[in-house]
Amino acid sequence: MKQNWSQETYIKAYEFAAQAHQGQKMPGSEIPYIMHLSFVSMEVIAALNVETKNDGDLAIQCSVLHDTVEDTGTTFDQIKTEFGESVANGVLALTKDESLAKHLQMEDSLRRIKEQPQEIWMVKLADRISNLQAPPYYWTQDKIVRYREEGIQIYEALRDASPFLASRLASKIEDYKGFI
Template structure:
């Protein structure tokens, strides 16, 4: 009866433990706040358009940075959450062994070979990251980040109409940070 809630609790507790030393750069809050924001976006989108697997998407939302930012191994993730979740998280993980400018293209290529929920979570992740940039970012970095968001949108917009519109709105809204940095 309460499988979704139990699955959410299991997943957020795992992610919270794995990310417990990590903080959000701007606000200094525990990193789990970012993960829960991505999960919140999943829940709101699902209310608008129930054309994706909410349970799978929520797990991906909460775990999407686990392989990239923590000591968690693929094997541990697979043992705890199964092969489909592990594959999805792996696709969302940037390969740090390749040049930085190729990492997003490589990740998008992996995402396109996965169920649409993986692309949906990638777009949600970028939506939640299109907030006020860190103070140490220069205008070039802000412009580059916005362009990368546009690339994500163009590559994955087929995944969910509601989400594509939301990401497009956030990209447009992010423009204000570019303008502000010229003043």
């Protein structure tokens, strides 16, 4: 089977993200943040193995870089220079607009993601799959319920991009009820 992405492209993005996120930890843990990016990219790679029509390099680079603009000092222009305009636009679409009120951010994010190729949709599905693990100990029940509801919103908006990831997300959303 011909692979629709290259290891070199993945490694370049992974090294860039590891530098950008250096010293960051996953919320509520001592686990290096790069692990989250590994989990998201693993979900995307698993989908690409089944859904071979996609631009794997775009999907994988955006999966690894999706939080760089949002959570580090990395700029859109740095991503564009290093990885090209398509990747930079994808990362920007996956970046929350923190100038908006919190309750408006997800709707805005989903609107911007839907303007991008479906590979970017896949990253958002994979990101929420990765994030629907046991919630941090300090989250309230209300926060846990809202997070699950956001997962449903993401699923409904983006499920057409990847039947494989949509199925995984639906399962994670169902399992997440156990934390409520």
